[in-house]
Amino acid sequence: MRELTNEEWISELNLPSPQCDKAISLLRENLIRGLRYRFTDHNDVDEAAIEDIVQDTLVKILSKLDSFRGESHFTTWTFKIAVRTAYTELRKRQWQDVSLDAGVKTEKILGKLSGHVSDDPEKKVIQKQIIKALKKLISEDLTERQKNALVAIMFRQIPLEEVARRMGTSRNSLYKLMYDARKRLKQSMLKGGLTLQEILDAFD
Numbered sequence: 795m796r797e798l799t800n801e802e803w804i805s806e807l808n809l810p811s812p813q814c815d816k817a818i819s820l821l822r823e824n825l826i827r828g829l830r831y832r833f834t835d836h837n838d839v840d841e842a843a844i845e846d847i848v849q850d851t852l853v854k855i856l857s858k859l860d861s862f863r864g865e866s867h868f869t870t871w872t873f874k875i876a877v878r879t880a881y882t883e884l885r886k887r888q889w890q891d892v893s894l895d896a897g898v899k900t901e902k903i904l905g906k907l908s909g910h911v912s913d914d915p916e917k918k919v920i921q922k923q924i925i926k927a928l929k930k931l932i933s934e935d936l937t938e939r940q941k942n943a944l945v946a947i948m949f950r951q952i953p954l955e956e957v958a959r960r961m962g963t964s965r966n967s968l969y970k971l972m973y974d975a976r977k978r979l980k981q982s983m984l985k986g987g988l989t990l991q992e993i994l995d996a997f998d
Contacts, residue, residue, distance in 0.1 A: 803868040807859060821855070822848055824869055825876045832877060838884065847883055851876040885953060928979075935982065940975040943968060 798806070798817070806817035825848045833839035855872050862871055932941055943961065946952045958968045 798868070800862075800864050800868045804859060804862065807856065818852065818856075821869075821872060822852060825851055825872065828873050829876055829880060833880065836884075838887065839880070843883070847876060847880045850883070851879045854879065885956060886959075930982065935978055936975055940971055940978075943971050944975045944979070947972060 798820070803817065803821075807814050807821070809817075826844055829839075829844045829847060833844070851872070854875055862868065932944065936944065939961065943957060946957045947954055954965065954968060958965050961968065963971075
């Protein structure tokens with residue numbers, strides 16, 4: 795079948811349903827084929843996942859046809875959207891069963907940190923001070939949302955975008971939440987007689 799030009803893609807996809815169905819079907823086939831090839835070595839991307847990704851991608855494409863500037867071929871542009879959608883979905887799946895509840899997890903994380911205390915007497919004192927300050931701050935001084943965000947992002951390394959999505963907030967609001975939590979963390983550390991450099995060097 796002849797490949798459509800950029801103008802033909804835009805024209806046909808802008809037609810009212812069901813006239814545009816043929817173009818959507820063709821685009822869907824192109825995306826499925828491309829994603830199958832791109833994620834051949836990813837065991838967590840099966841046919842069902844590809845179908846879901848393509849469905850989400852088609853919705854995005856149809857909603858932003860006006861933003862296509864024709865600087866590349868239309869199918870190249872749409873495939874980039876599909877790949878971004880796929881990686882976003884994979885990140886969500888990676889963390890979907892991970893709770894943001896900081897409660898018991900905080901003790902486990904700090905317990906592991908305690909297990910890496912240095913044998914050097916001087917450094918050991920600093921490390922224990924830091925752990926003690928962290929425990930006090932996280933358990934007593936932070937709000938529940940600050941606690942969950944701080945533990946999720948700083949200690950468990952869950953992506954900020956995923957934490958924002960799970961907490962039902964925006965990136966900017968989460969940045970502010972983290973800023974306030976880190977500020978309290980720094981203040982608590984400094985009150986304990988620790989300099990910023992000591993904090994940074996403590997567990998290197």
